[in-house]
Amino acid sequence: MKGHIVSALRWRDLPAALLHCLQRGVEGSRDDFRRAFARSLGVDADQVQLFGSGRAALHAFTASLKLPAGAEVLLPGYTCVVVPNVFMHLGLSVRYVDIEPGGFNPSAEAWSAAIAPATRLVVVPHNFGLVTEGLAALRRRHPGVVFVEDCAHAWGSADATGRLAGTLGDAAFFSFEYSKPLSCGIGGALVGPLAQVPELHTASNAAMLRQGLTLAWHRLTMSLPHAALQALVAVLRAPSRALGLVAKTPDSEVAGDSWPDYALALHPLGAALGWRQARRAVSLHALRVAQAAELDALLADAPTWRRPGRAAGTVLLRYPVLLPDAASRDTALRALEAAGIVGGTWFDDVVHPRGSFRFGYNAGDCPIGELAARTVLNLPLGLHARLDAAQREAVRRIAGGDGR
Numbered sequence: 001m002k003g004h005i006v007s008a009l010r011w012r013d014l015p016a017a018l019l020h021c022l023q024r025g026v027e028g029s030r031d032d033f034r035r036a037f038a039r040s041l042g043v044d045a046d047q048v049q050l051f052g053s054g055r056a057a058l059h060a061f062t063a064s065l066k067l068p069a070g071a072e073v074l075l076p077g078y079t080c081v082v083v084p085n086v087f088m089h090l091g092l093s094v095r096y097v098d099i100e101p102g103g104f105n106p107s108a109e110a111w112s113a114a115i116a117p118a119t120r121l122v123v124v125p126h127n128f129g130l131v132t133e134g135l136a137a138l139r140r141r142h143p144g145v146v147f148v149e150d151c152a153h154a155w156g157s158a159d160a161t162g163r164l165a166g167t168l169g170d171a172a173f174f175s176f177e178y179s180k181p182l183s184c185g186i187g188g189a190l191v192g193p194l195a196q197v198p199e200l201h202t203a204s205n206a207a208m209l210r211q212g213l214t215l216a217w218h219r220l221t222m223s224l225p226h227a228a229l230q231a232l233v234a235v236l237r238a239p240s241r242a243l244g245l246v247a248k249t250p251d252s253e254v255a256g257d258s259w260p261d262y263a264l265a266l267h268p269l270g271a272a273l274g275w276r277q278a279r280r281a282v283s284l285h286a287l288r289v290a291q292a293a294e295l296d297a298l299l300a301d302a303p304t305w306r307r308p309g310r311a312a313g314t315v316l317l318r319y320p321v322l323l324p325d326a327a328s329r330d331t332a333l334r335a336l337e338a339a340g341i342v343g344g345t346w347f348d349d350v351v352h353p354r355g356s357f358r359f360g361y362n363a364g365d366c367p368i369g370e371l372a373a374r375t376v377l378n379l380p381l382g383l384h385a386r387l388d389a390a391q392r393e394a395v396r397r398i399a400g401g402d403g404r
Helices: 013-041 054-065 082-089 108-114 135-141 205-221 226-242 268-278 281-298 326-338 367-375 389-399
Strands: 048-051 072-076 093-097 119-125 146-150 171-175 188-191 318-322 376-380
Touching: 013 048, 013 188, 013 205, 013 268, 013 281, 048 054, 054 082, 054 119, 054 146, 054 171, 054 188, 072 082, 082 093, 093 108, 108 119, 108 135, 135 146, 205 268, 268 281, 281 318, 281 389, 326 367, 326 376, 326 389, 367 376
Parallel strands: 072 093, 072 119, 119 146, 146 171
Antiparallel strands: 048 188, 171 188, 318 376
């Protein structure tokens, strides 16, 4: 299968990371990753703080601001549920700003128009690796507002001026979850001013074992033919769930009924996995750029598959397109699956995933974001997304309107 998960992870990274972790210890493993990740962004290592998740990094930074009562946070009308949940848990009010037509982020102009006297913080996304342009001018225009970049999708991506995501705002947070550009299992980083937080604690080895098994499972799914994968899933799904071997965001957190552990540190084995991938940043990013260019060529004559414009320095996490309607999207997804390609549906709601608790959001607040959620389709990029000749032809054919 050609898919989206653990897209920078190789099989040999798993035993090599374990050996590195044993040799370097807890702090050595974290420090090695912190330095390698900082180098990939061109920043000093002392500007990077590691956490057990991206949401924990955002929570720590926001809490450190000590925003006054009545402060408002602006969020994009196309985001993941864990982002608004941070502000719900901190007792802050939020308001959503719609994305641009044909794109996946609010424009700088839309952000500026939405900023009100009570606005103190704006979460600026770079969805799919498409960097929000004009952030420097936006910061100059609104010096009393803190702009934090959501870089969960944007490791290595740059704006039109060549500046890397993660270096454009007052601070930035990254995620290292399974589906992100760099996969530690679960983890995150804050880039910028270091947040003063209570002492973080490390997840148990049992929890890291679950993350490691989940990483290995996802890596396996990227290798197996579709029929073999379906058979294996049928055999393993029930026992793996019964034994609690799958690490994922709890359903209760998605529903807004429970809090994540915001004081969780990145496990040293997760850091060692991240170090292995961060050292390959240049080649990993170059591969994604080349794959996106190949898809550009395949879709050049597919007018109904609308592709957002992107800067020359863009490093896409997934290759996003907008189809005419939900039925067209669903037809294309089935045809891609038949060709052995996983067509993603990020984000399938303004507050992804569909069915999540939409803190502070009312239906109709962001109609463009809602339309994008119904019609978006992503094609995979990364180490496990190399398409063979038949699959490239299938993409061209499916995009041309023949969904068989």
